[in-house]
Amino acid sequence: MISQLFKTFGLSTSNPGTYIGTKSLENTEYISSISPIDQTEIGRVSKTSNYQFQEVIKESKKAFLEWRKFPAPKRGDIIRQYAMELRRHKSDLGKLISVEMGKPIQEGMGEVQEMIDICDFAVGLSRQLYGKTIKSERENHQMYEQWHPLGIVGIISAFNFPVAVWSWNVAIALICGNICIWKPSEKTLFSALACQNLLCKVLSNNNIEIPISNIISGDKNQGKWLAEETEVSLISATGSVRMGREVAATVGKRLGKSILELGGNNAMIVSPNADINLALHAALFGAIGTAGQRCTSTRRLIIHSEIFDVFTEKLKNAYAQVKIGDPLDPNNHMGPLIDQNAVNQYLKCIETVQEQGGEFIIEGGLIRNRNTKSPFYVKPCAALLPPNAEIMKIETFAPVLYLIKYTHLEEAISYQNNVRQGLSSSIITNNLQEAQKFLSPEGSDCGIANVNIGTSGAEIGGAFGGEKDTGGGRESGSDAWKAYMRRQTTTINYGDKIPLAQGIKFNL
Numbered sequence: 001m002i003s004q005l006f007k008t009f010g011l012s013t014s015n016p017g018t019y020i021g022t023k024s025l026e027n028t029e030y031i032s033s034i035s036p037i038d039q040t041e042i043g044r045v046s047k048t049s050n051y052q053f054q055e056v057i058k059e060s061k062k063a064f065l066e067w068r069k070f071p072a073p074k075r076g077d078i079i080r081q082y083a084m085e086l087r088r089h090k091s092d093l094g095k096l097i098s099v100e101m102g103k104p105i106q107e108g109m110g111e112v113q114e115m116i117d118i119c120d121f122a123v124g125l126s127r128q129l130y131g132k133t134i135k136s137e138r139e140n141h142q143m144y145e146q147w148h149p150l151g152i153v154g155i156i157s158a159f160n161f162p163v164a165v166w167s168w169n170v171a172i173a174l175i176c177g178n179i180c181i182w183k184p185s186e187k188t189l190f191s192a193l194a195c196q197n198l199l200c201k202v203l204s205n206n207n208i209e210i211p212i213s214n215i216i217s218g219d220k221n222q223g224k225w226l227a228e229e230t231e232v233s234l235i236s237a238t239g240s241v242r243m244g245r246e247v248a249a250t251v252g253k254r255l256g257k258s259i260l261e262l263g264g265n266n267a268m269i270v271s272p273n274a275d276i277n278l279a280l281h282a283a284l285f286g287a288i289g290t291a292g293q294r295c296t297s298t299r300r301l302i303i304h305s306e307i308f309d310v311f312t313e314k315l316k317n318a319y320a321q322v323k324i325g326d327p328l329d330p331n332n333h334m335g336p337l338i339d340q341n342a343v344n345q346y347l348k349c350i351e352t353v354q355e356q357g358g359e360f361i362i363e364g365g366l367i368r369n370r371n372t373k374s375p376f377y378v379k380p381c382a383a384l385l386p387p388n389a390e391i392m393k394i395e396t397f398a399p400v401l402y403l404i405k406y407t408h409l410e411e412a413i414s415y416q417n418n419v420r421q422g423l424s425s426s427i428i429t430n431n432l433q434e435a436q437k438f439l440s441p442e443g444s445d446c447g448i449a450n451v452n453i454g455t456s457g458a459e460i461g462g463a464f465g466g467e468k469d470t471g472g473g474r475e476s477g478s479d480a481w482k483a484y485m486r487r488q489t490t491t492i493n494y495g496d497k498i499p500l501a502q503g504i505k506f507n508l
């Protein structure tokens, strides 16, 4: 299967890792991509050298001078064609993501669907980069705002959504007239190269030689080069809070712009007025989807004490039905964790839960059977914890769910907000007052607040991101595009006098 995917996406077992548009550059140092499904090596990709990085910057600068001249709807048309390629390759790209990252095939294809959706959104947006007109206080004067592209946009993405989060950025940044440089996660380079090759196809079909989308491959070092580079106007980074702090400090020091989408620690409140069946589905998908490796994963269930026993009994039954195994088998709901380090974190988390007075209602542990061909498969688990347990403040990228009991809604909301992360949150209730309270300024402090929906599975049409340690950035829909452009305020005097603002007069 993998050789077929290689053929489809123009890949081989050994690939260059630096792309300047359609041109690729190889190097002598390589990164291996290992499938978490069975630990086989998919192939290798060369690391970007510092010299190659400088080339990417030089060519991106030149490219910007050309690309910014393209009318925005023409730029949109390139993204439209890219969306068509993605539609044609949805199943194959979904498979490649699943092989490389270990998420279930339906989720791999779901990720490609997010790419298609954001491309469609960006095509429409390419005709709607509207500015405001403003009433001037002076006679015969007109004011308005217009939006111009920034220049070069650097995109640092994480392994858990190897390509969708890039697409949220690249589709919008490109229609705005920017040039993009992508540093994908070193764990999912093949998925990234496949996307780049599809885009190159579109560029070639249109005889566009401008390198509008470029790739650098590597680890922290290459990420640091990108963050330090003054020619890069905006860095959009997705990943850990630790990484985000470093990027923010580096970019902030040179007064660059950044969009940060960092850790989440998302809670769902299950009220006594909840539709229990609905709550169950939402909790299950949020907690075990992508094996708990989404930044939107449900980590904490805050359950009313009146329904705690009934609900957890149902949760136990639901967990017992979760099928874990080869993510390429569409019958399975959960694949492996990404690597040994993730497994170690998971095991350490279980130990800490017990040390902090947690009581496992659904037991965790490693899974070793004939369906699991790598040591990275783990059991999703859930533990009841005292509401002040410190472990619940840390984001562990694994399917460990914390259960907390509450008696009053205010108490539940304060538990929900009592963590440093502020990405996603939800309440399951059919009570209007409870729902509105949760959505009011006294309610959830997160970037995403849902009612009768879980914490994960956000649509691209809304702005995506969160508060506090999540970094404050917003990507994808709504007016997130404004972060990829610079605002220019313009005043035109169409009279023959020059009245000064604020009533200032010169007696000349």
Ligand code: UN1
Pocket: 114, 160, 161, 165, 238, 293, 294, 295, 296, 455, 456, 457, 458, 459
């Ligand atoms: C992420 O985990 O970084 O809302 C992104 C969701 C997905 C995106 C998650 N649409 O769960």
